[in-house]
Amino acid sequence: MSLPADAVAALESFQSVGSWEQRARMLMQWGERLPALAxxxxxEANLVQGCESLVWLVGRLQDGHWQFAASSDARMIGGLVALLLARVNGLSAAQLQAIDLPDWFTQLGLSRQLSPSRSNGLNAVLQRMRELSRTQN
Structure with a gap:
């Protein structure tokens, strides 16, 4: 499956830095680039259940492709969610079901930094995206 342009850009930028400090800084920058949610x-209806941090998620279907927007109260989670959005925005519902979240963060070189709670939170966000895509086909 080919990657969306934003995902390719994310991969290139994260694979070009060596240290965890640089990656952490870049992660924060990705989080800051998340467009603010209205x-x-x-x-409450848009709040993702299963996240320790507050994460709101909205999605809409445009011409058979999903576009998601999200916001978080935590900077690190905001960055991780921004990277998830880079990977999934523009996908069809079927492609969304096939996303391998651990593999994506491994490719970015961020998997070791995902604590179990962050990992669970991101999985909850992805599950919510999948639920939205199933209800609005």
Missing amino acids: DEDKV
């Missing part, structure tokens, strides 16, 4: 989107 206040009306920051409601």
Whole structure:
């Protein structure tokens, strides 16, 4: 499966840095680039269950392809969610079901930095994306 352009850009930038400090800084920068969600989107219905941090997620289907937007109260999670969005935005519902989350973060060189709680949180975000894509086909 070919990667969306944002995912290719993420891979290239993360694979070009060596140290964890550089990766951590880059992760924060990705989080800061998340477009702000409107206040009306920051409601209980859009809150992802299963995250220790607050993460809101909205998605919409455009011409058979999903576009998601998210926001988090935690900077590190914001960066990880931004990288997840880079990987999934523009995919069809079927492609979304096939995403291998651990593999994506391994490719980025970030898997060792994913604590079990962060990993569970990201899985919860991905599960929520999959639920949205199933209900709005």
